[in-house]
Amino acid sequence: MRTTATLAAALVRHELRLFVSLLLWLGRRTHQVRHGRAFGYARGEGPLMFGLAFVCVIESVTMSVLLRDLPVVHRVVLVLDVYTVVLVVGMHAANVVRPHVLDEDSLRIRRAAHVDLRIPIEHIACVRRELRVTHQRADGELGLAMGTRTTVTLELDRPVVHFTLLGRPKVVHLVRFHADEPGELVHAITRARSALSRTDQVPDPPG
Structure with a gap:
């Protein structure tokens, strides 16, 4: 049986891969394509991912207004909202920089x-x-x-x-x-x- 610590470690590794993918995407690079031929798959879902990120930004702004009189809660929610937006964009970045790869x-x-x-x-x-x-x-x-x-x-x-x-x-x-x-x-x-x-x-x- 997999322990809670093992599952948590798997989720942390996944989020680290998202952050690496985001950096590769910003640098216009791909992940481990080498001498193979890359085939993308992110084109159809890109608008959906950016739409989701936009909704998260709107939600963050709305919560900032609603929680302006609760500074501690406001800061916590703001951090969580920003982190969510980064993860959503990271998902799209991972789709782009990690294409299918065909080699010999x-x-x-x-x-x-x-x-x-x-x-x-x-x-x-x-x-x-x-x-x-x-x-x-x-x-x-x-x-x-x-x-x-x-x-x-x-x-x-x-x-x-x-x-x-x-x-x-x-x-x-x-x-x-x-x-x-x-x-x-x-x-x-x-x-x-x-x-x-x-x-x-x-x-x-x-x-």
Whole structure:
């Protein structure tokens, strides 16, 4: 059983990753893309995140007016409100600077600072562009919607282990996620699978 301290540590690590993402976003950098090809997924949810941040700012101003005669309470609420706005913007920053990454032998699927799943190309049995706007939880399936949408579906011939935000392992054999350019990503994964298959079929040179 996971202790309260372990769960708290997991949440602290997540918030630290958000702050790192915010710094990367301000510096117009990405997180661990290296020589792979990045595929973004934040475009559709960006306006929603900034709208949420704007609502938080309005709420902060309103509370400042209501609590102006209670200076101690006002300062505490102001700190909490500012921290909330920073976290919301950090979530958007994490979506931007932590894209999906495809390289020669693996696909790295990410969602902000709380999902980072690396899938070997050889484990992908099928990939297709598939728009889904409703999702039901099912054993062995991982759904990473942006808003309510996923646009790419991966079927695996061998399960992989996904660790949740709180570190709990989950075995998955099907992954649904969103990409801003799903057609390009599906095509790139298909080409990577074909290239890997051709490499595996090349006979060893005679001794």
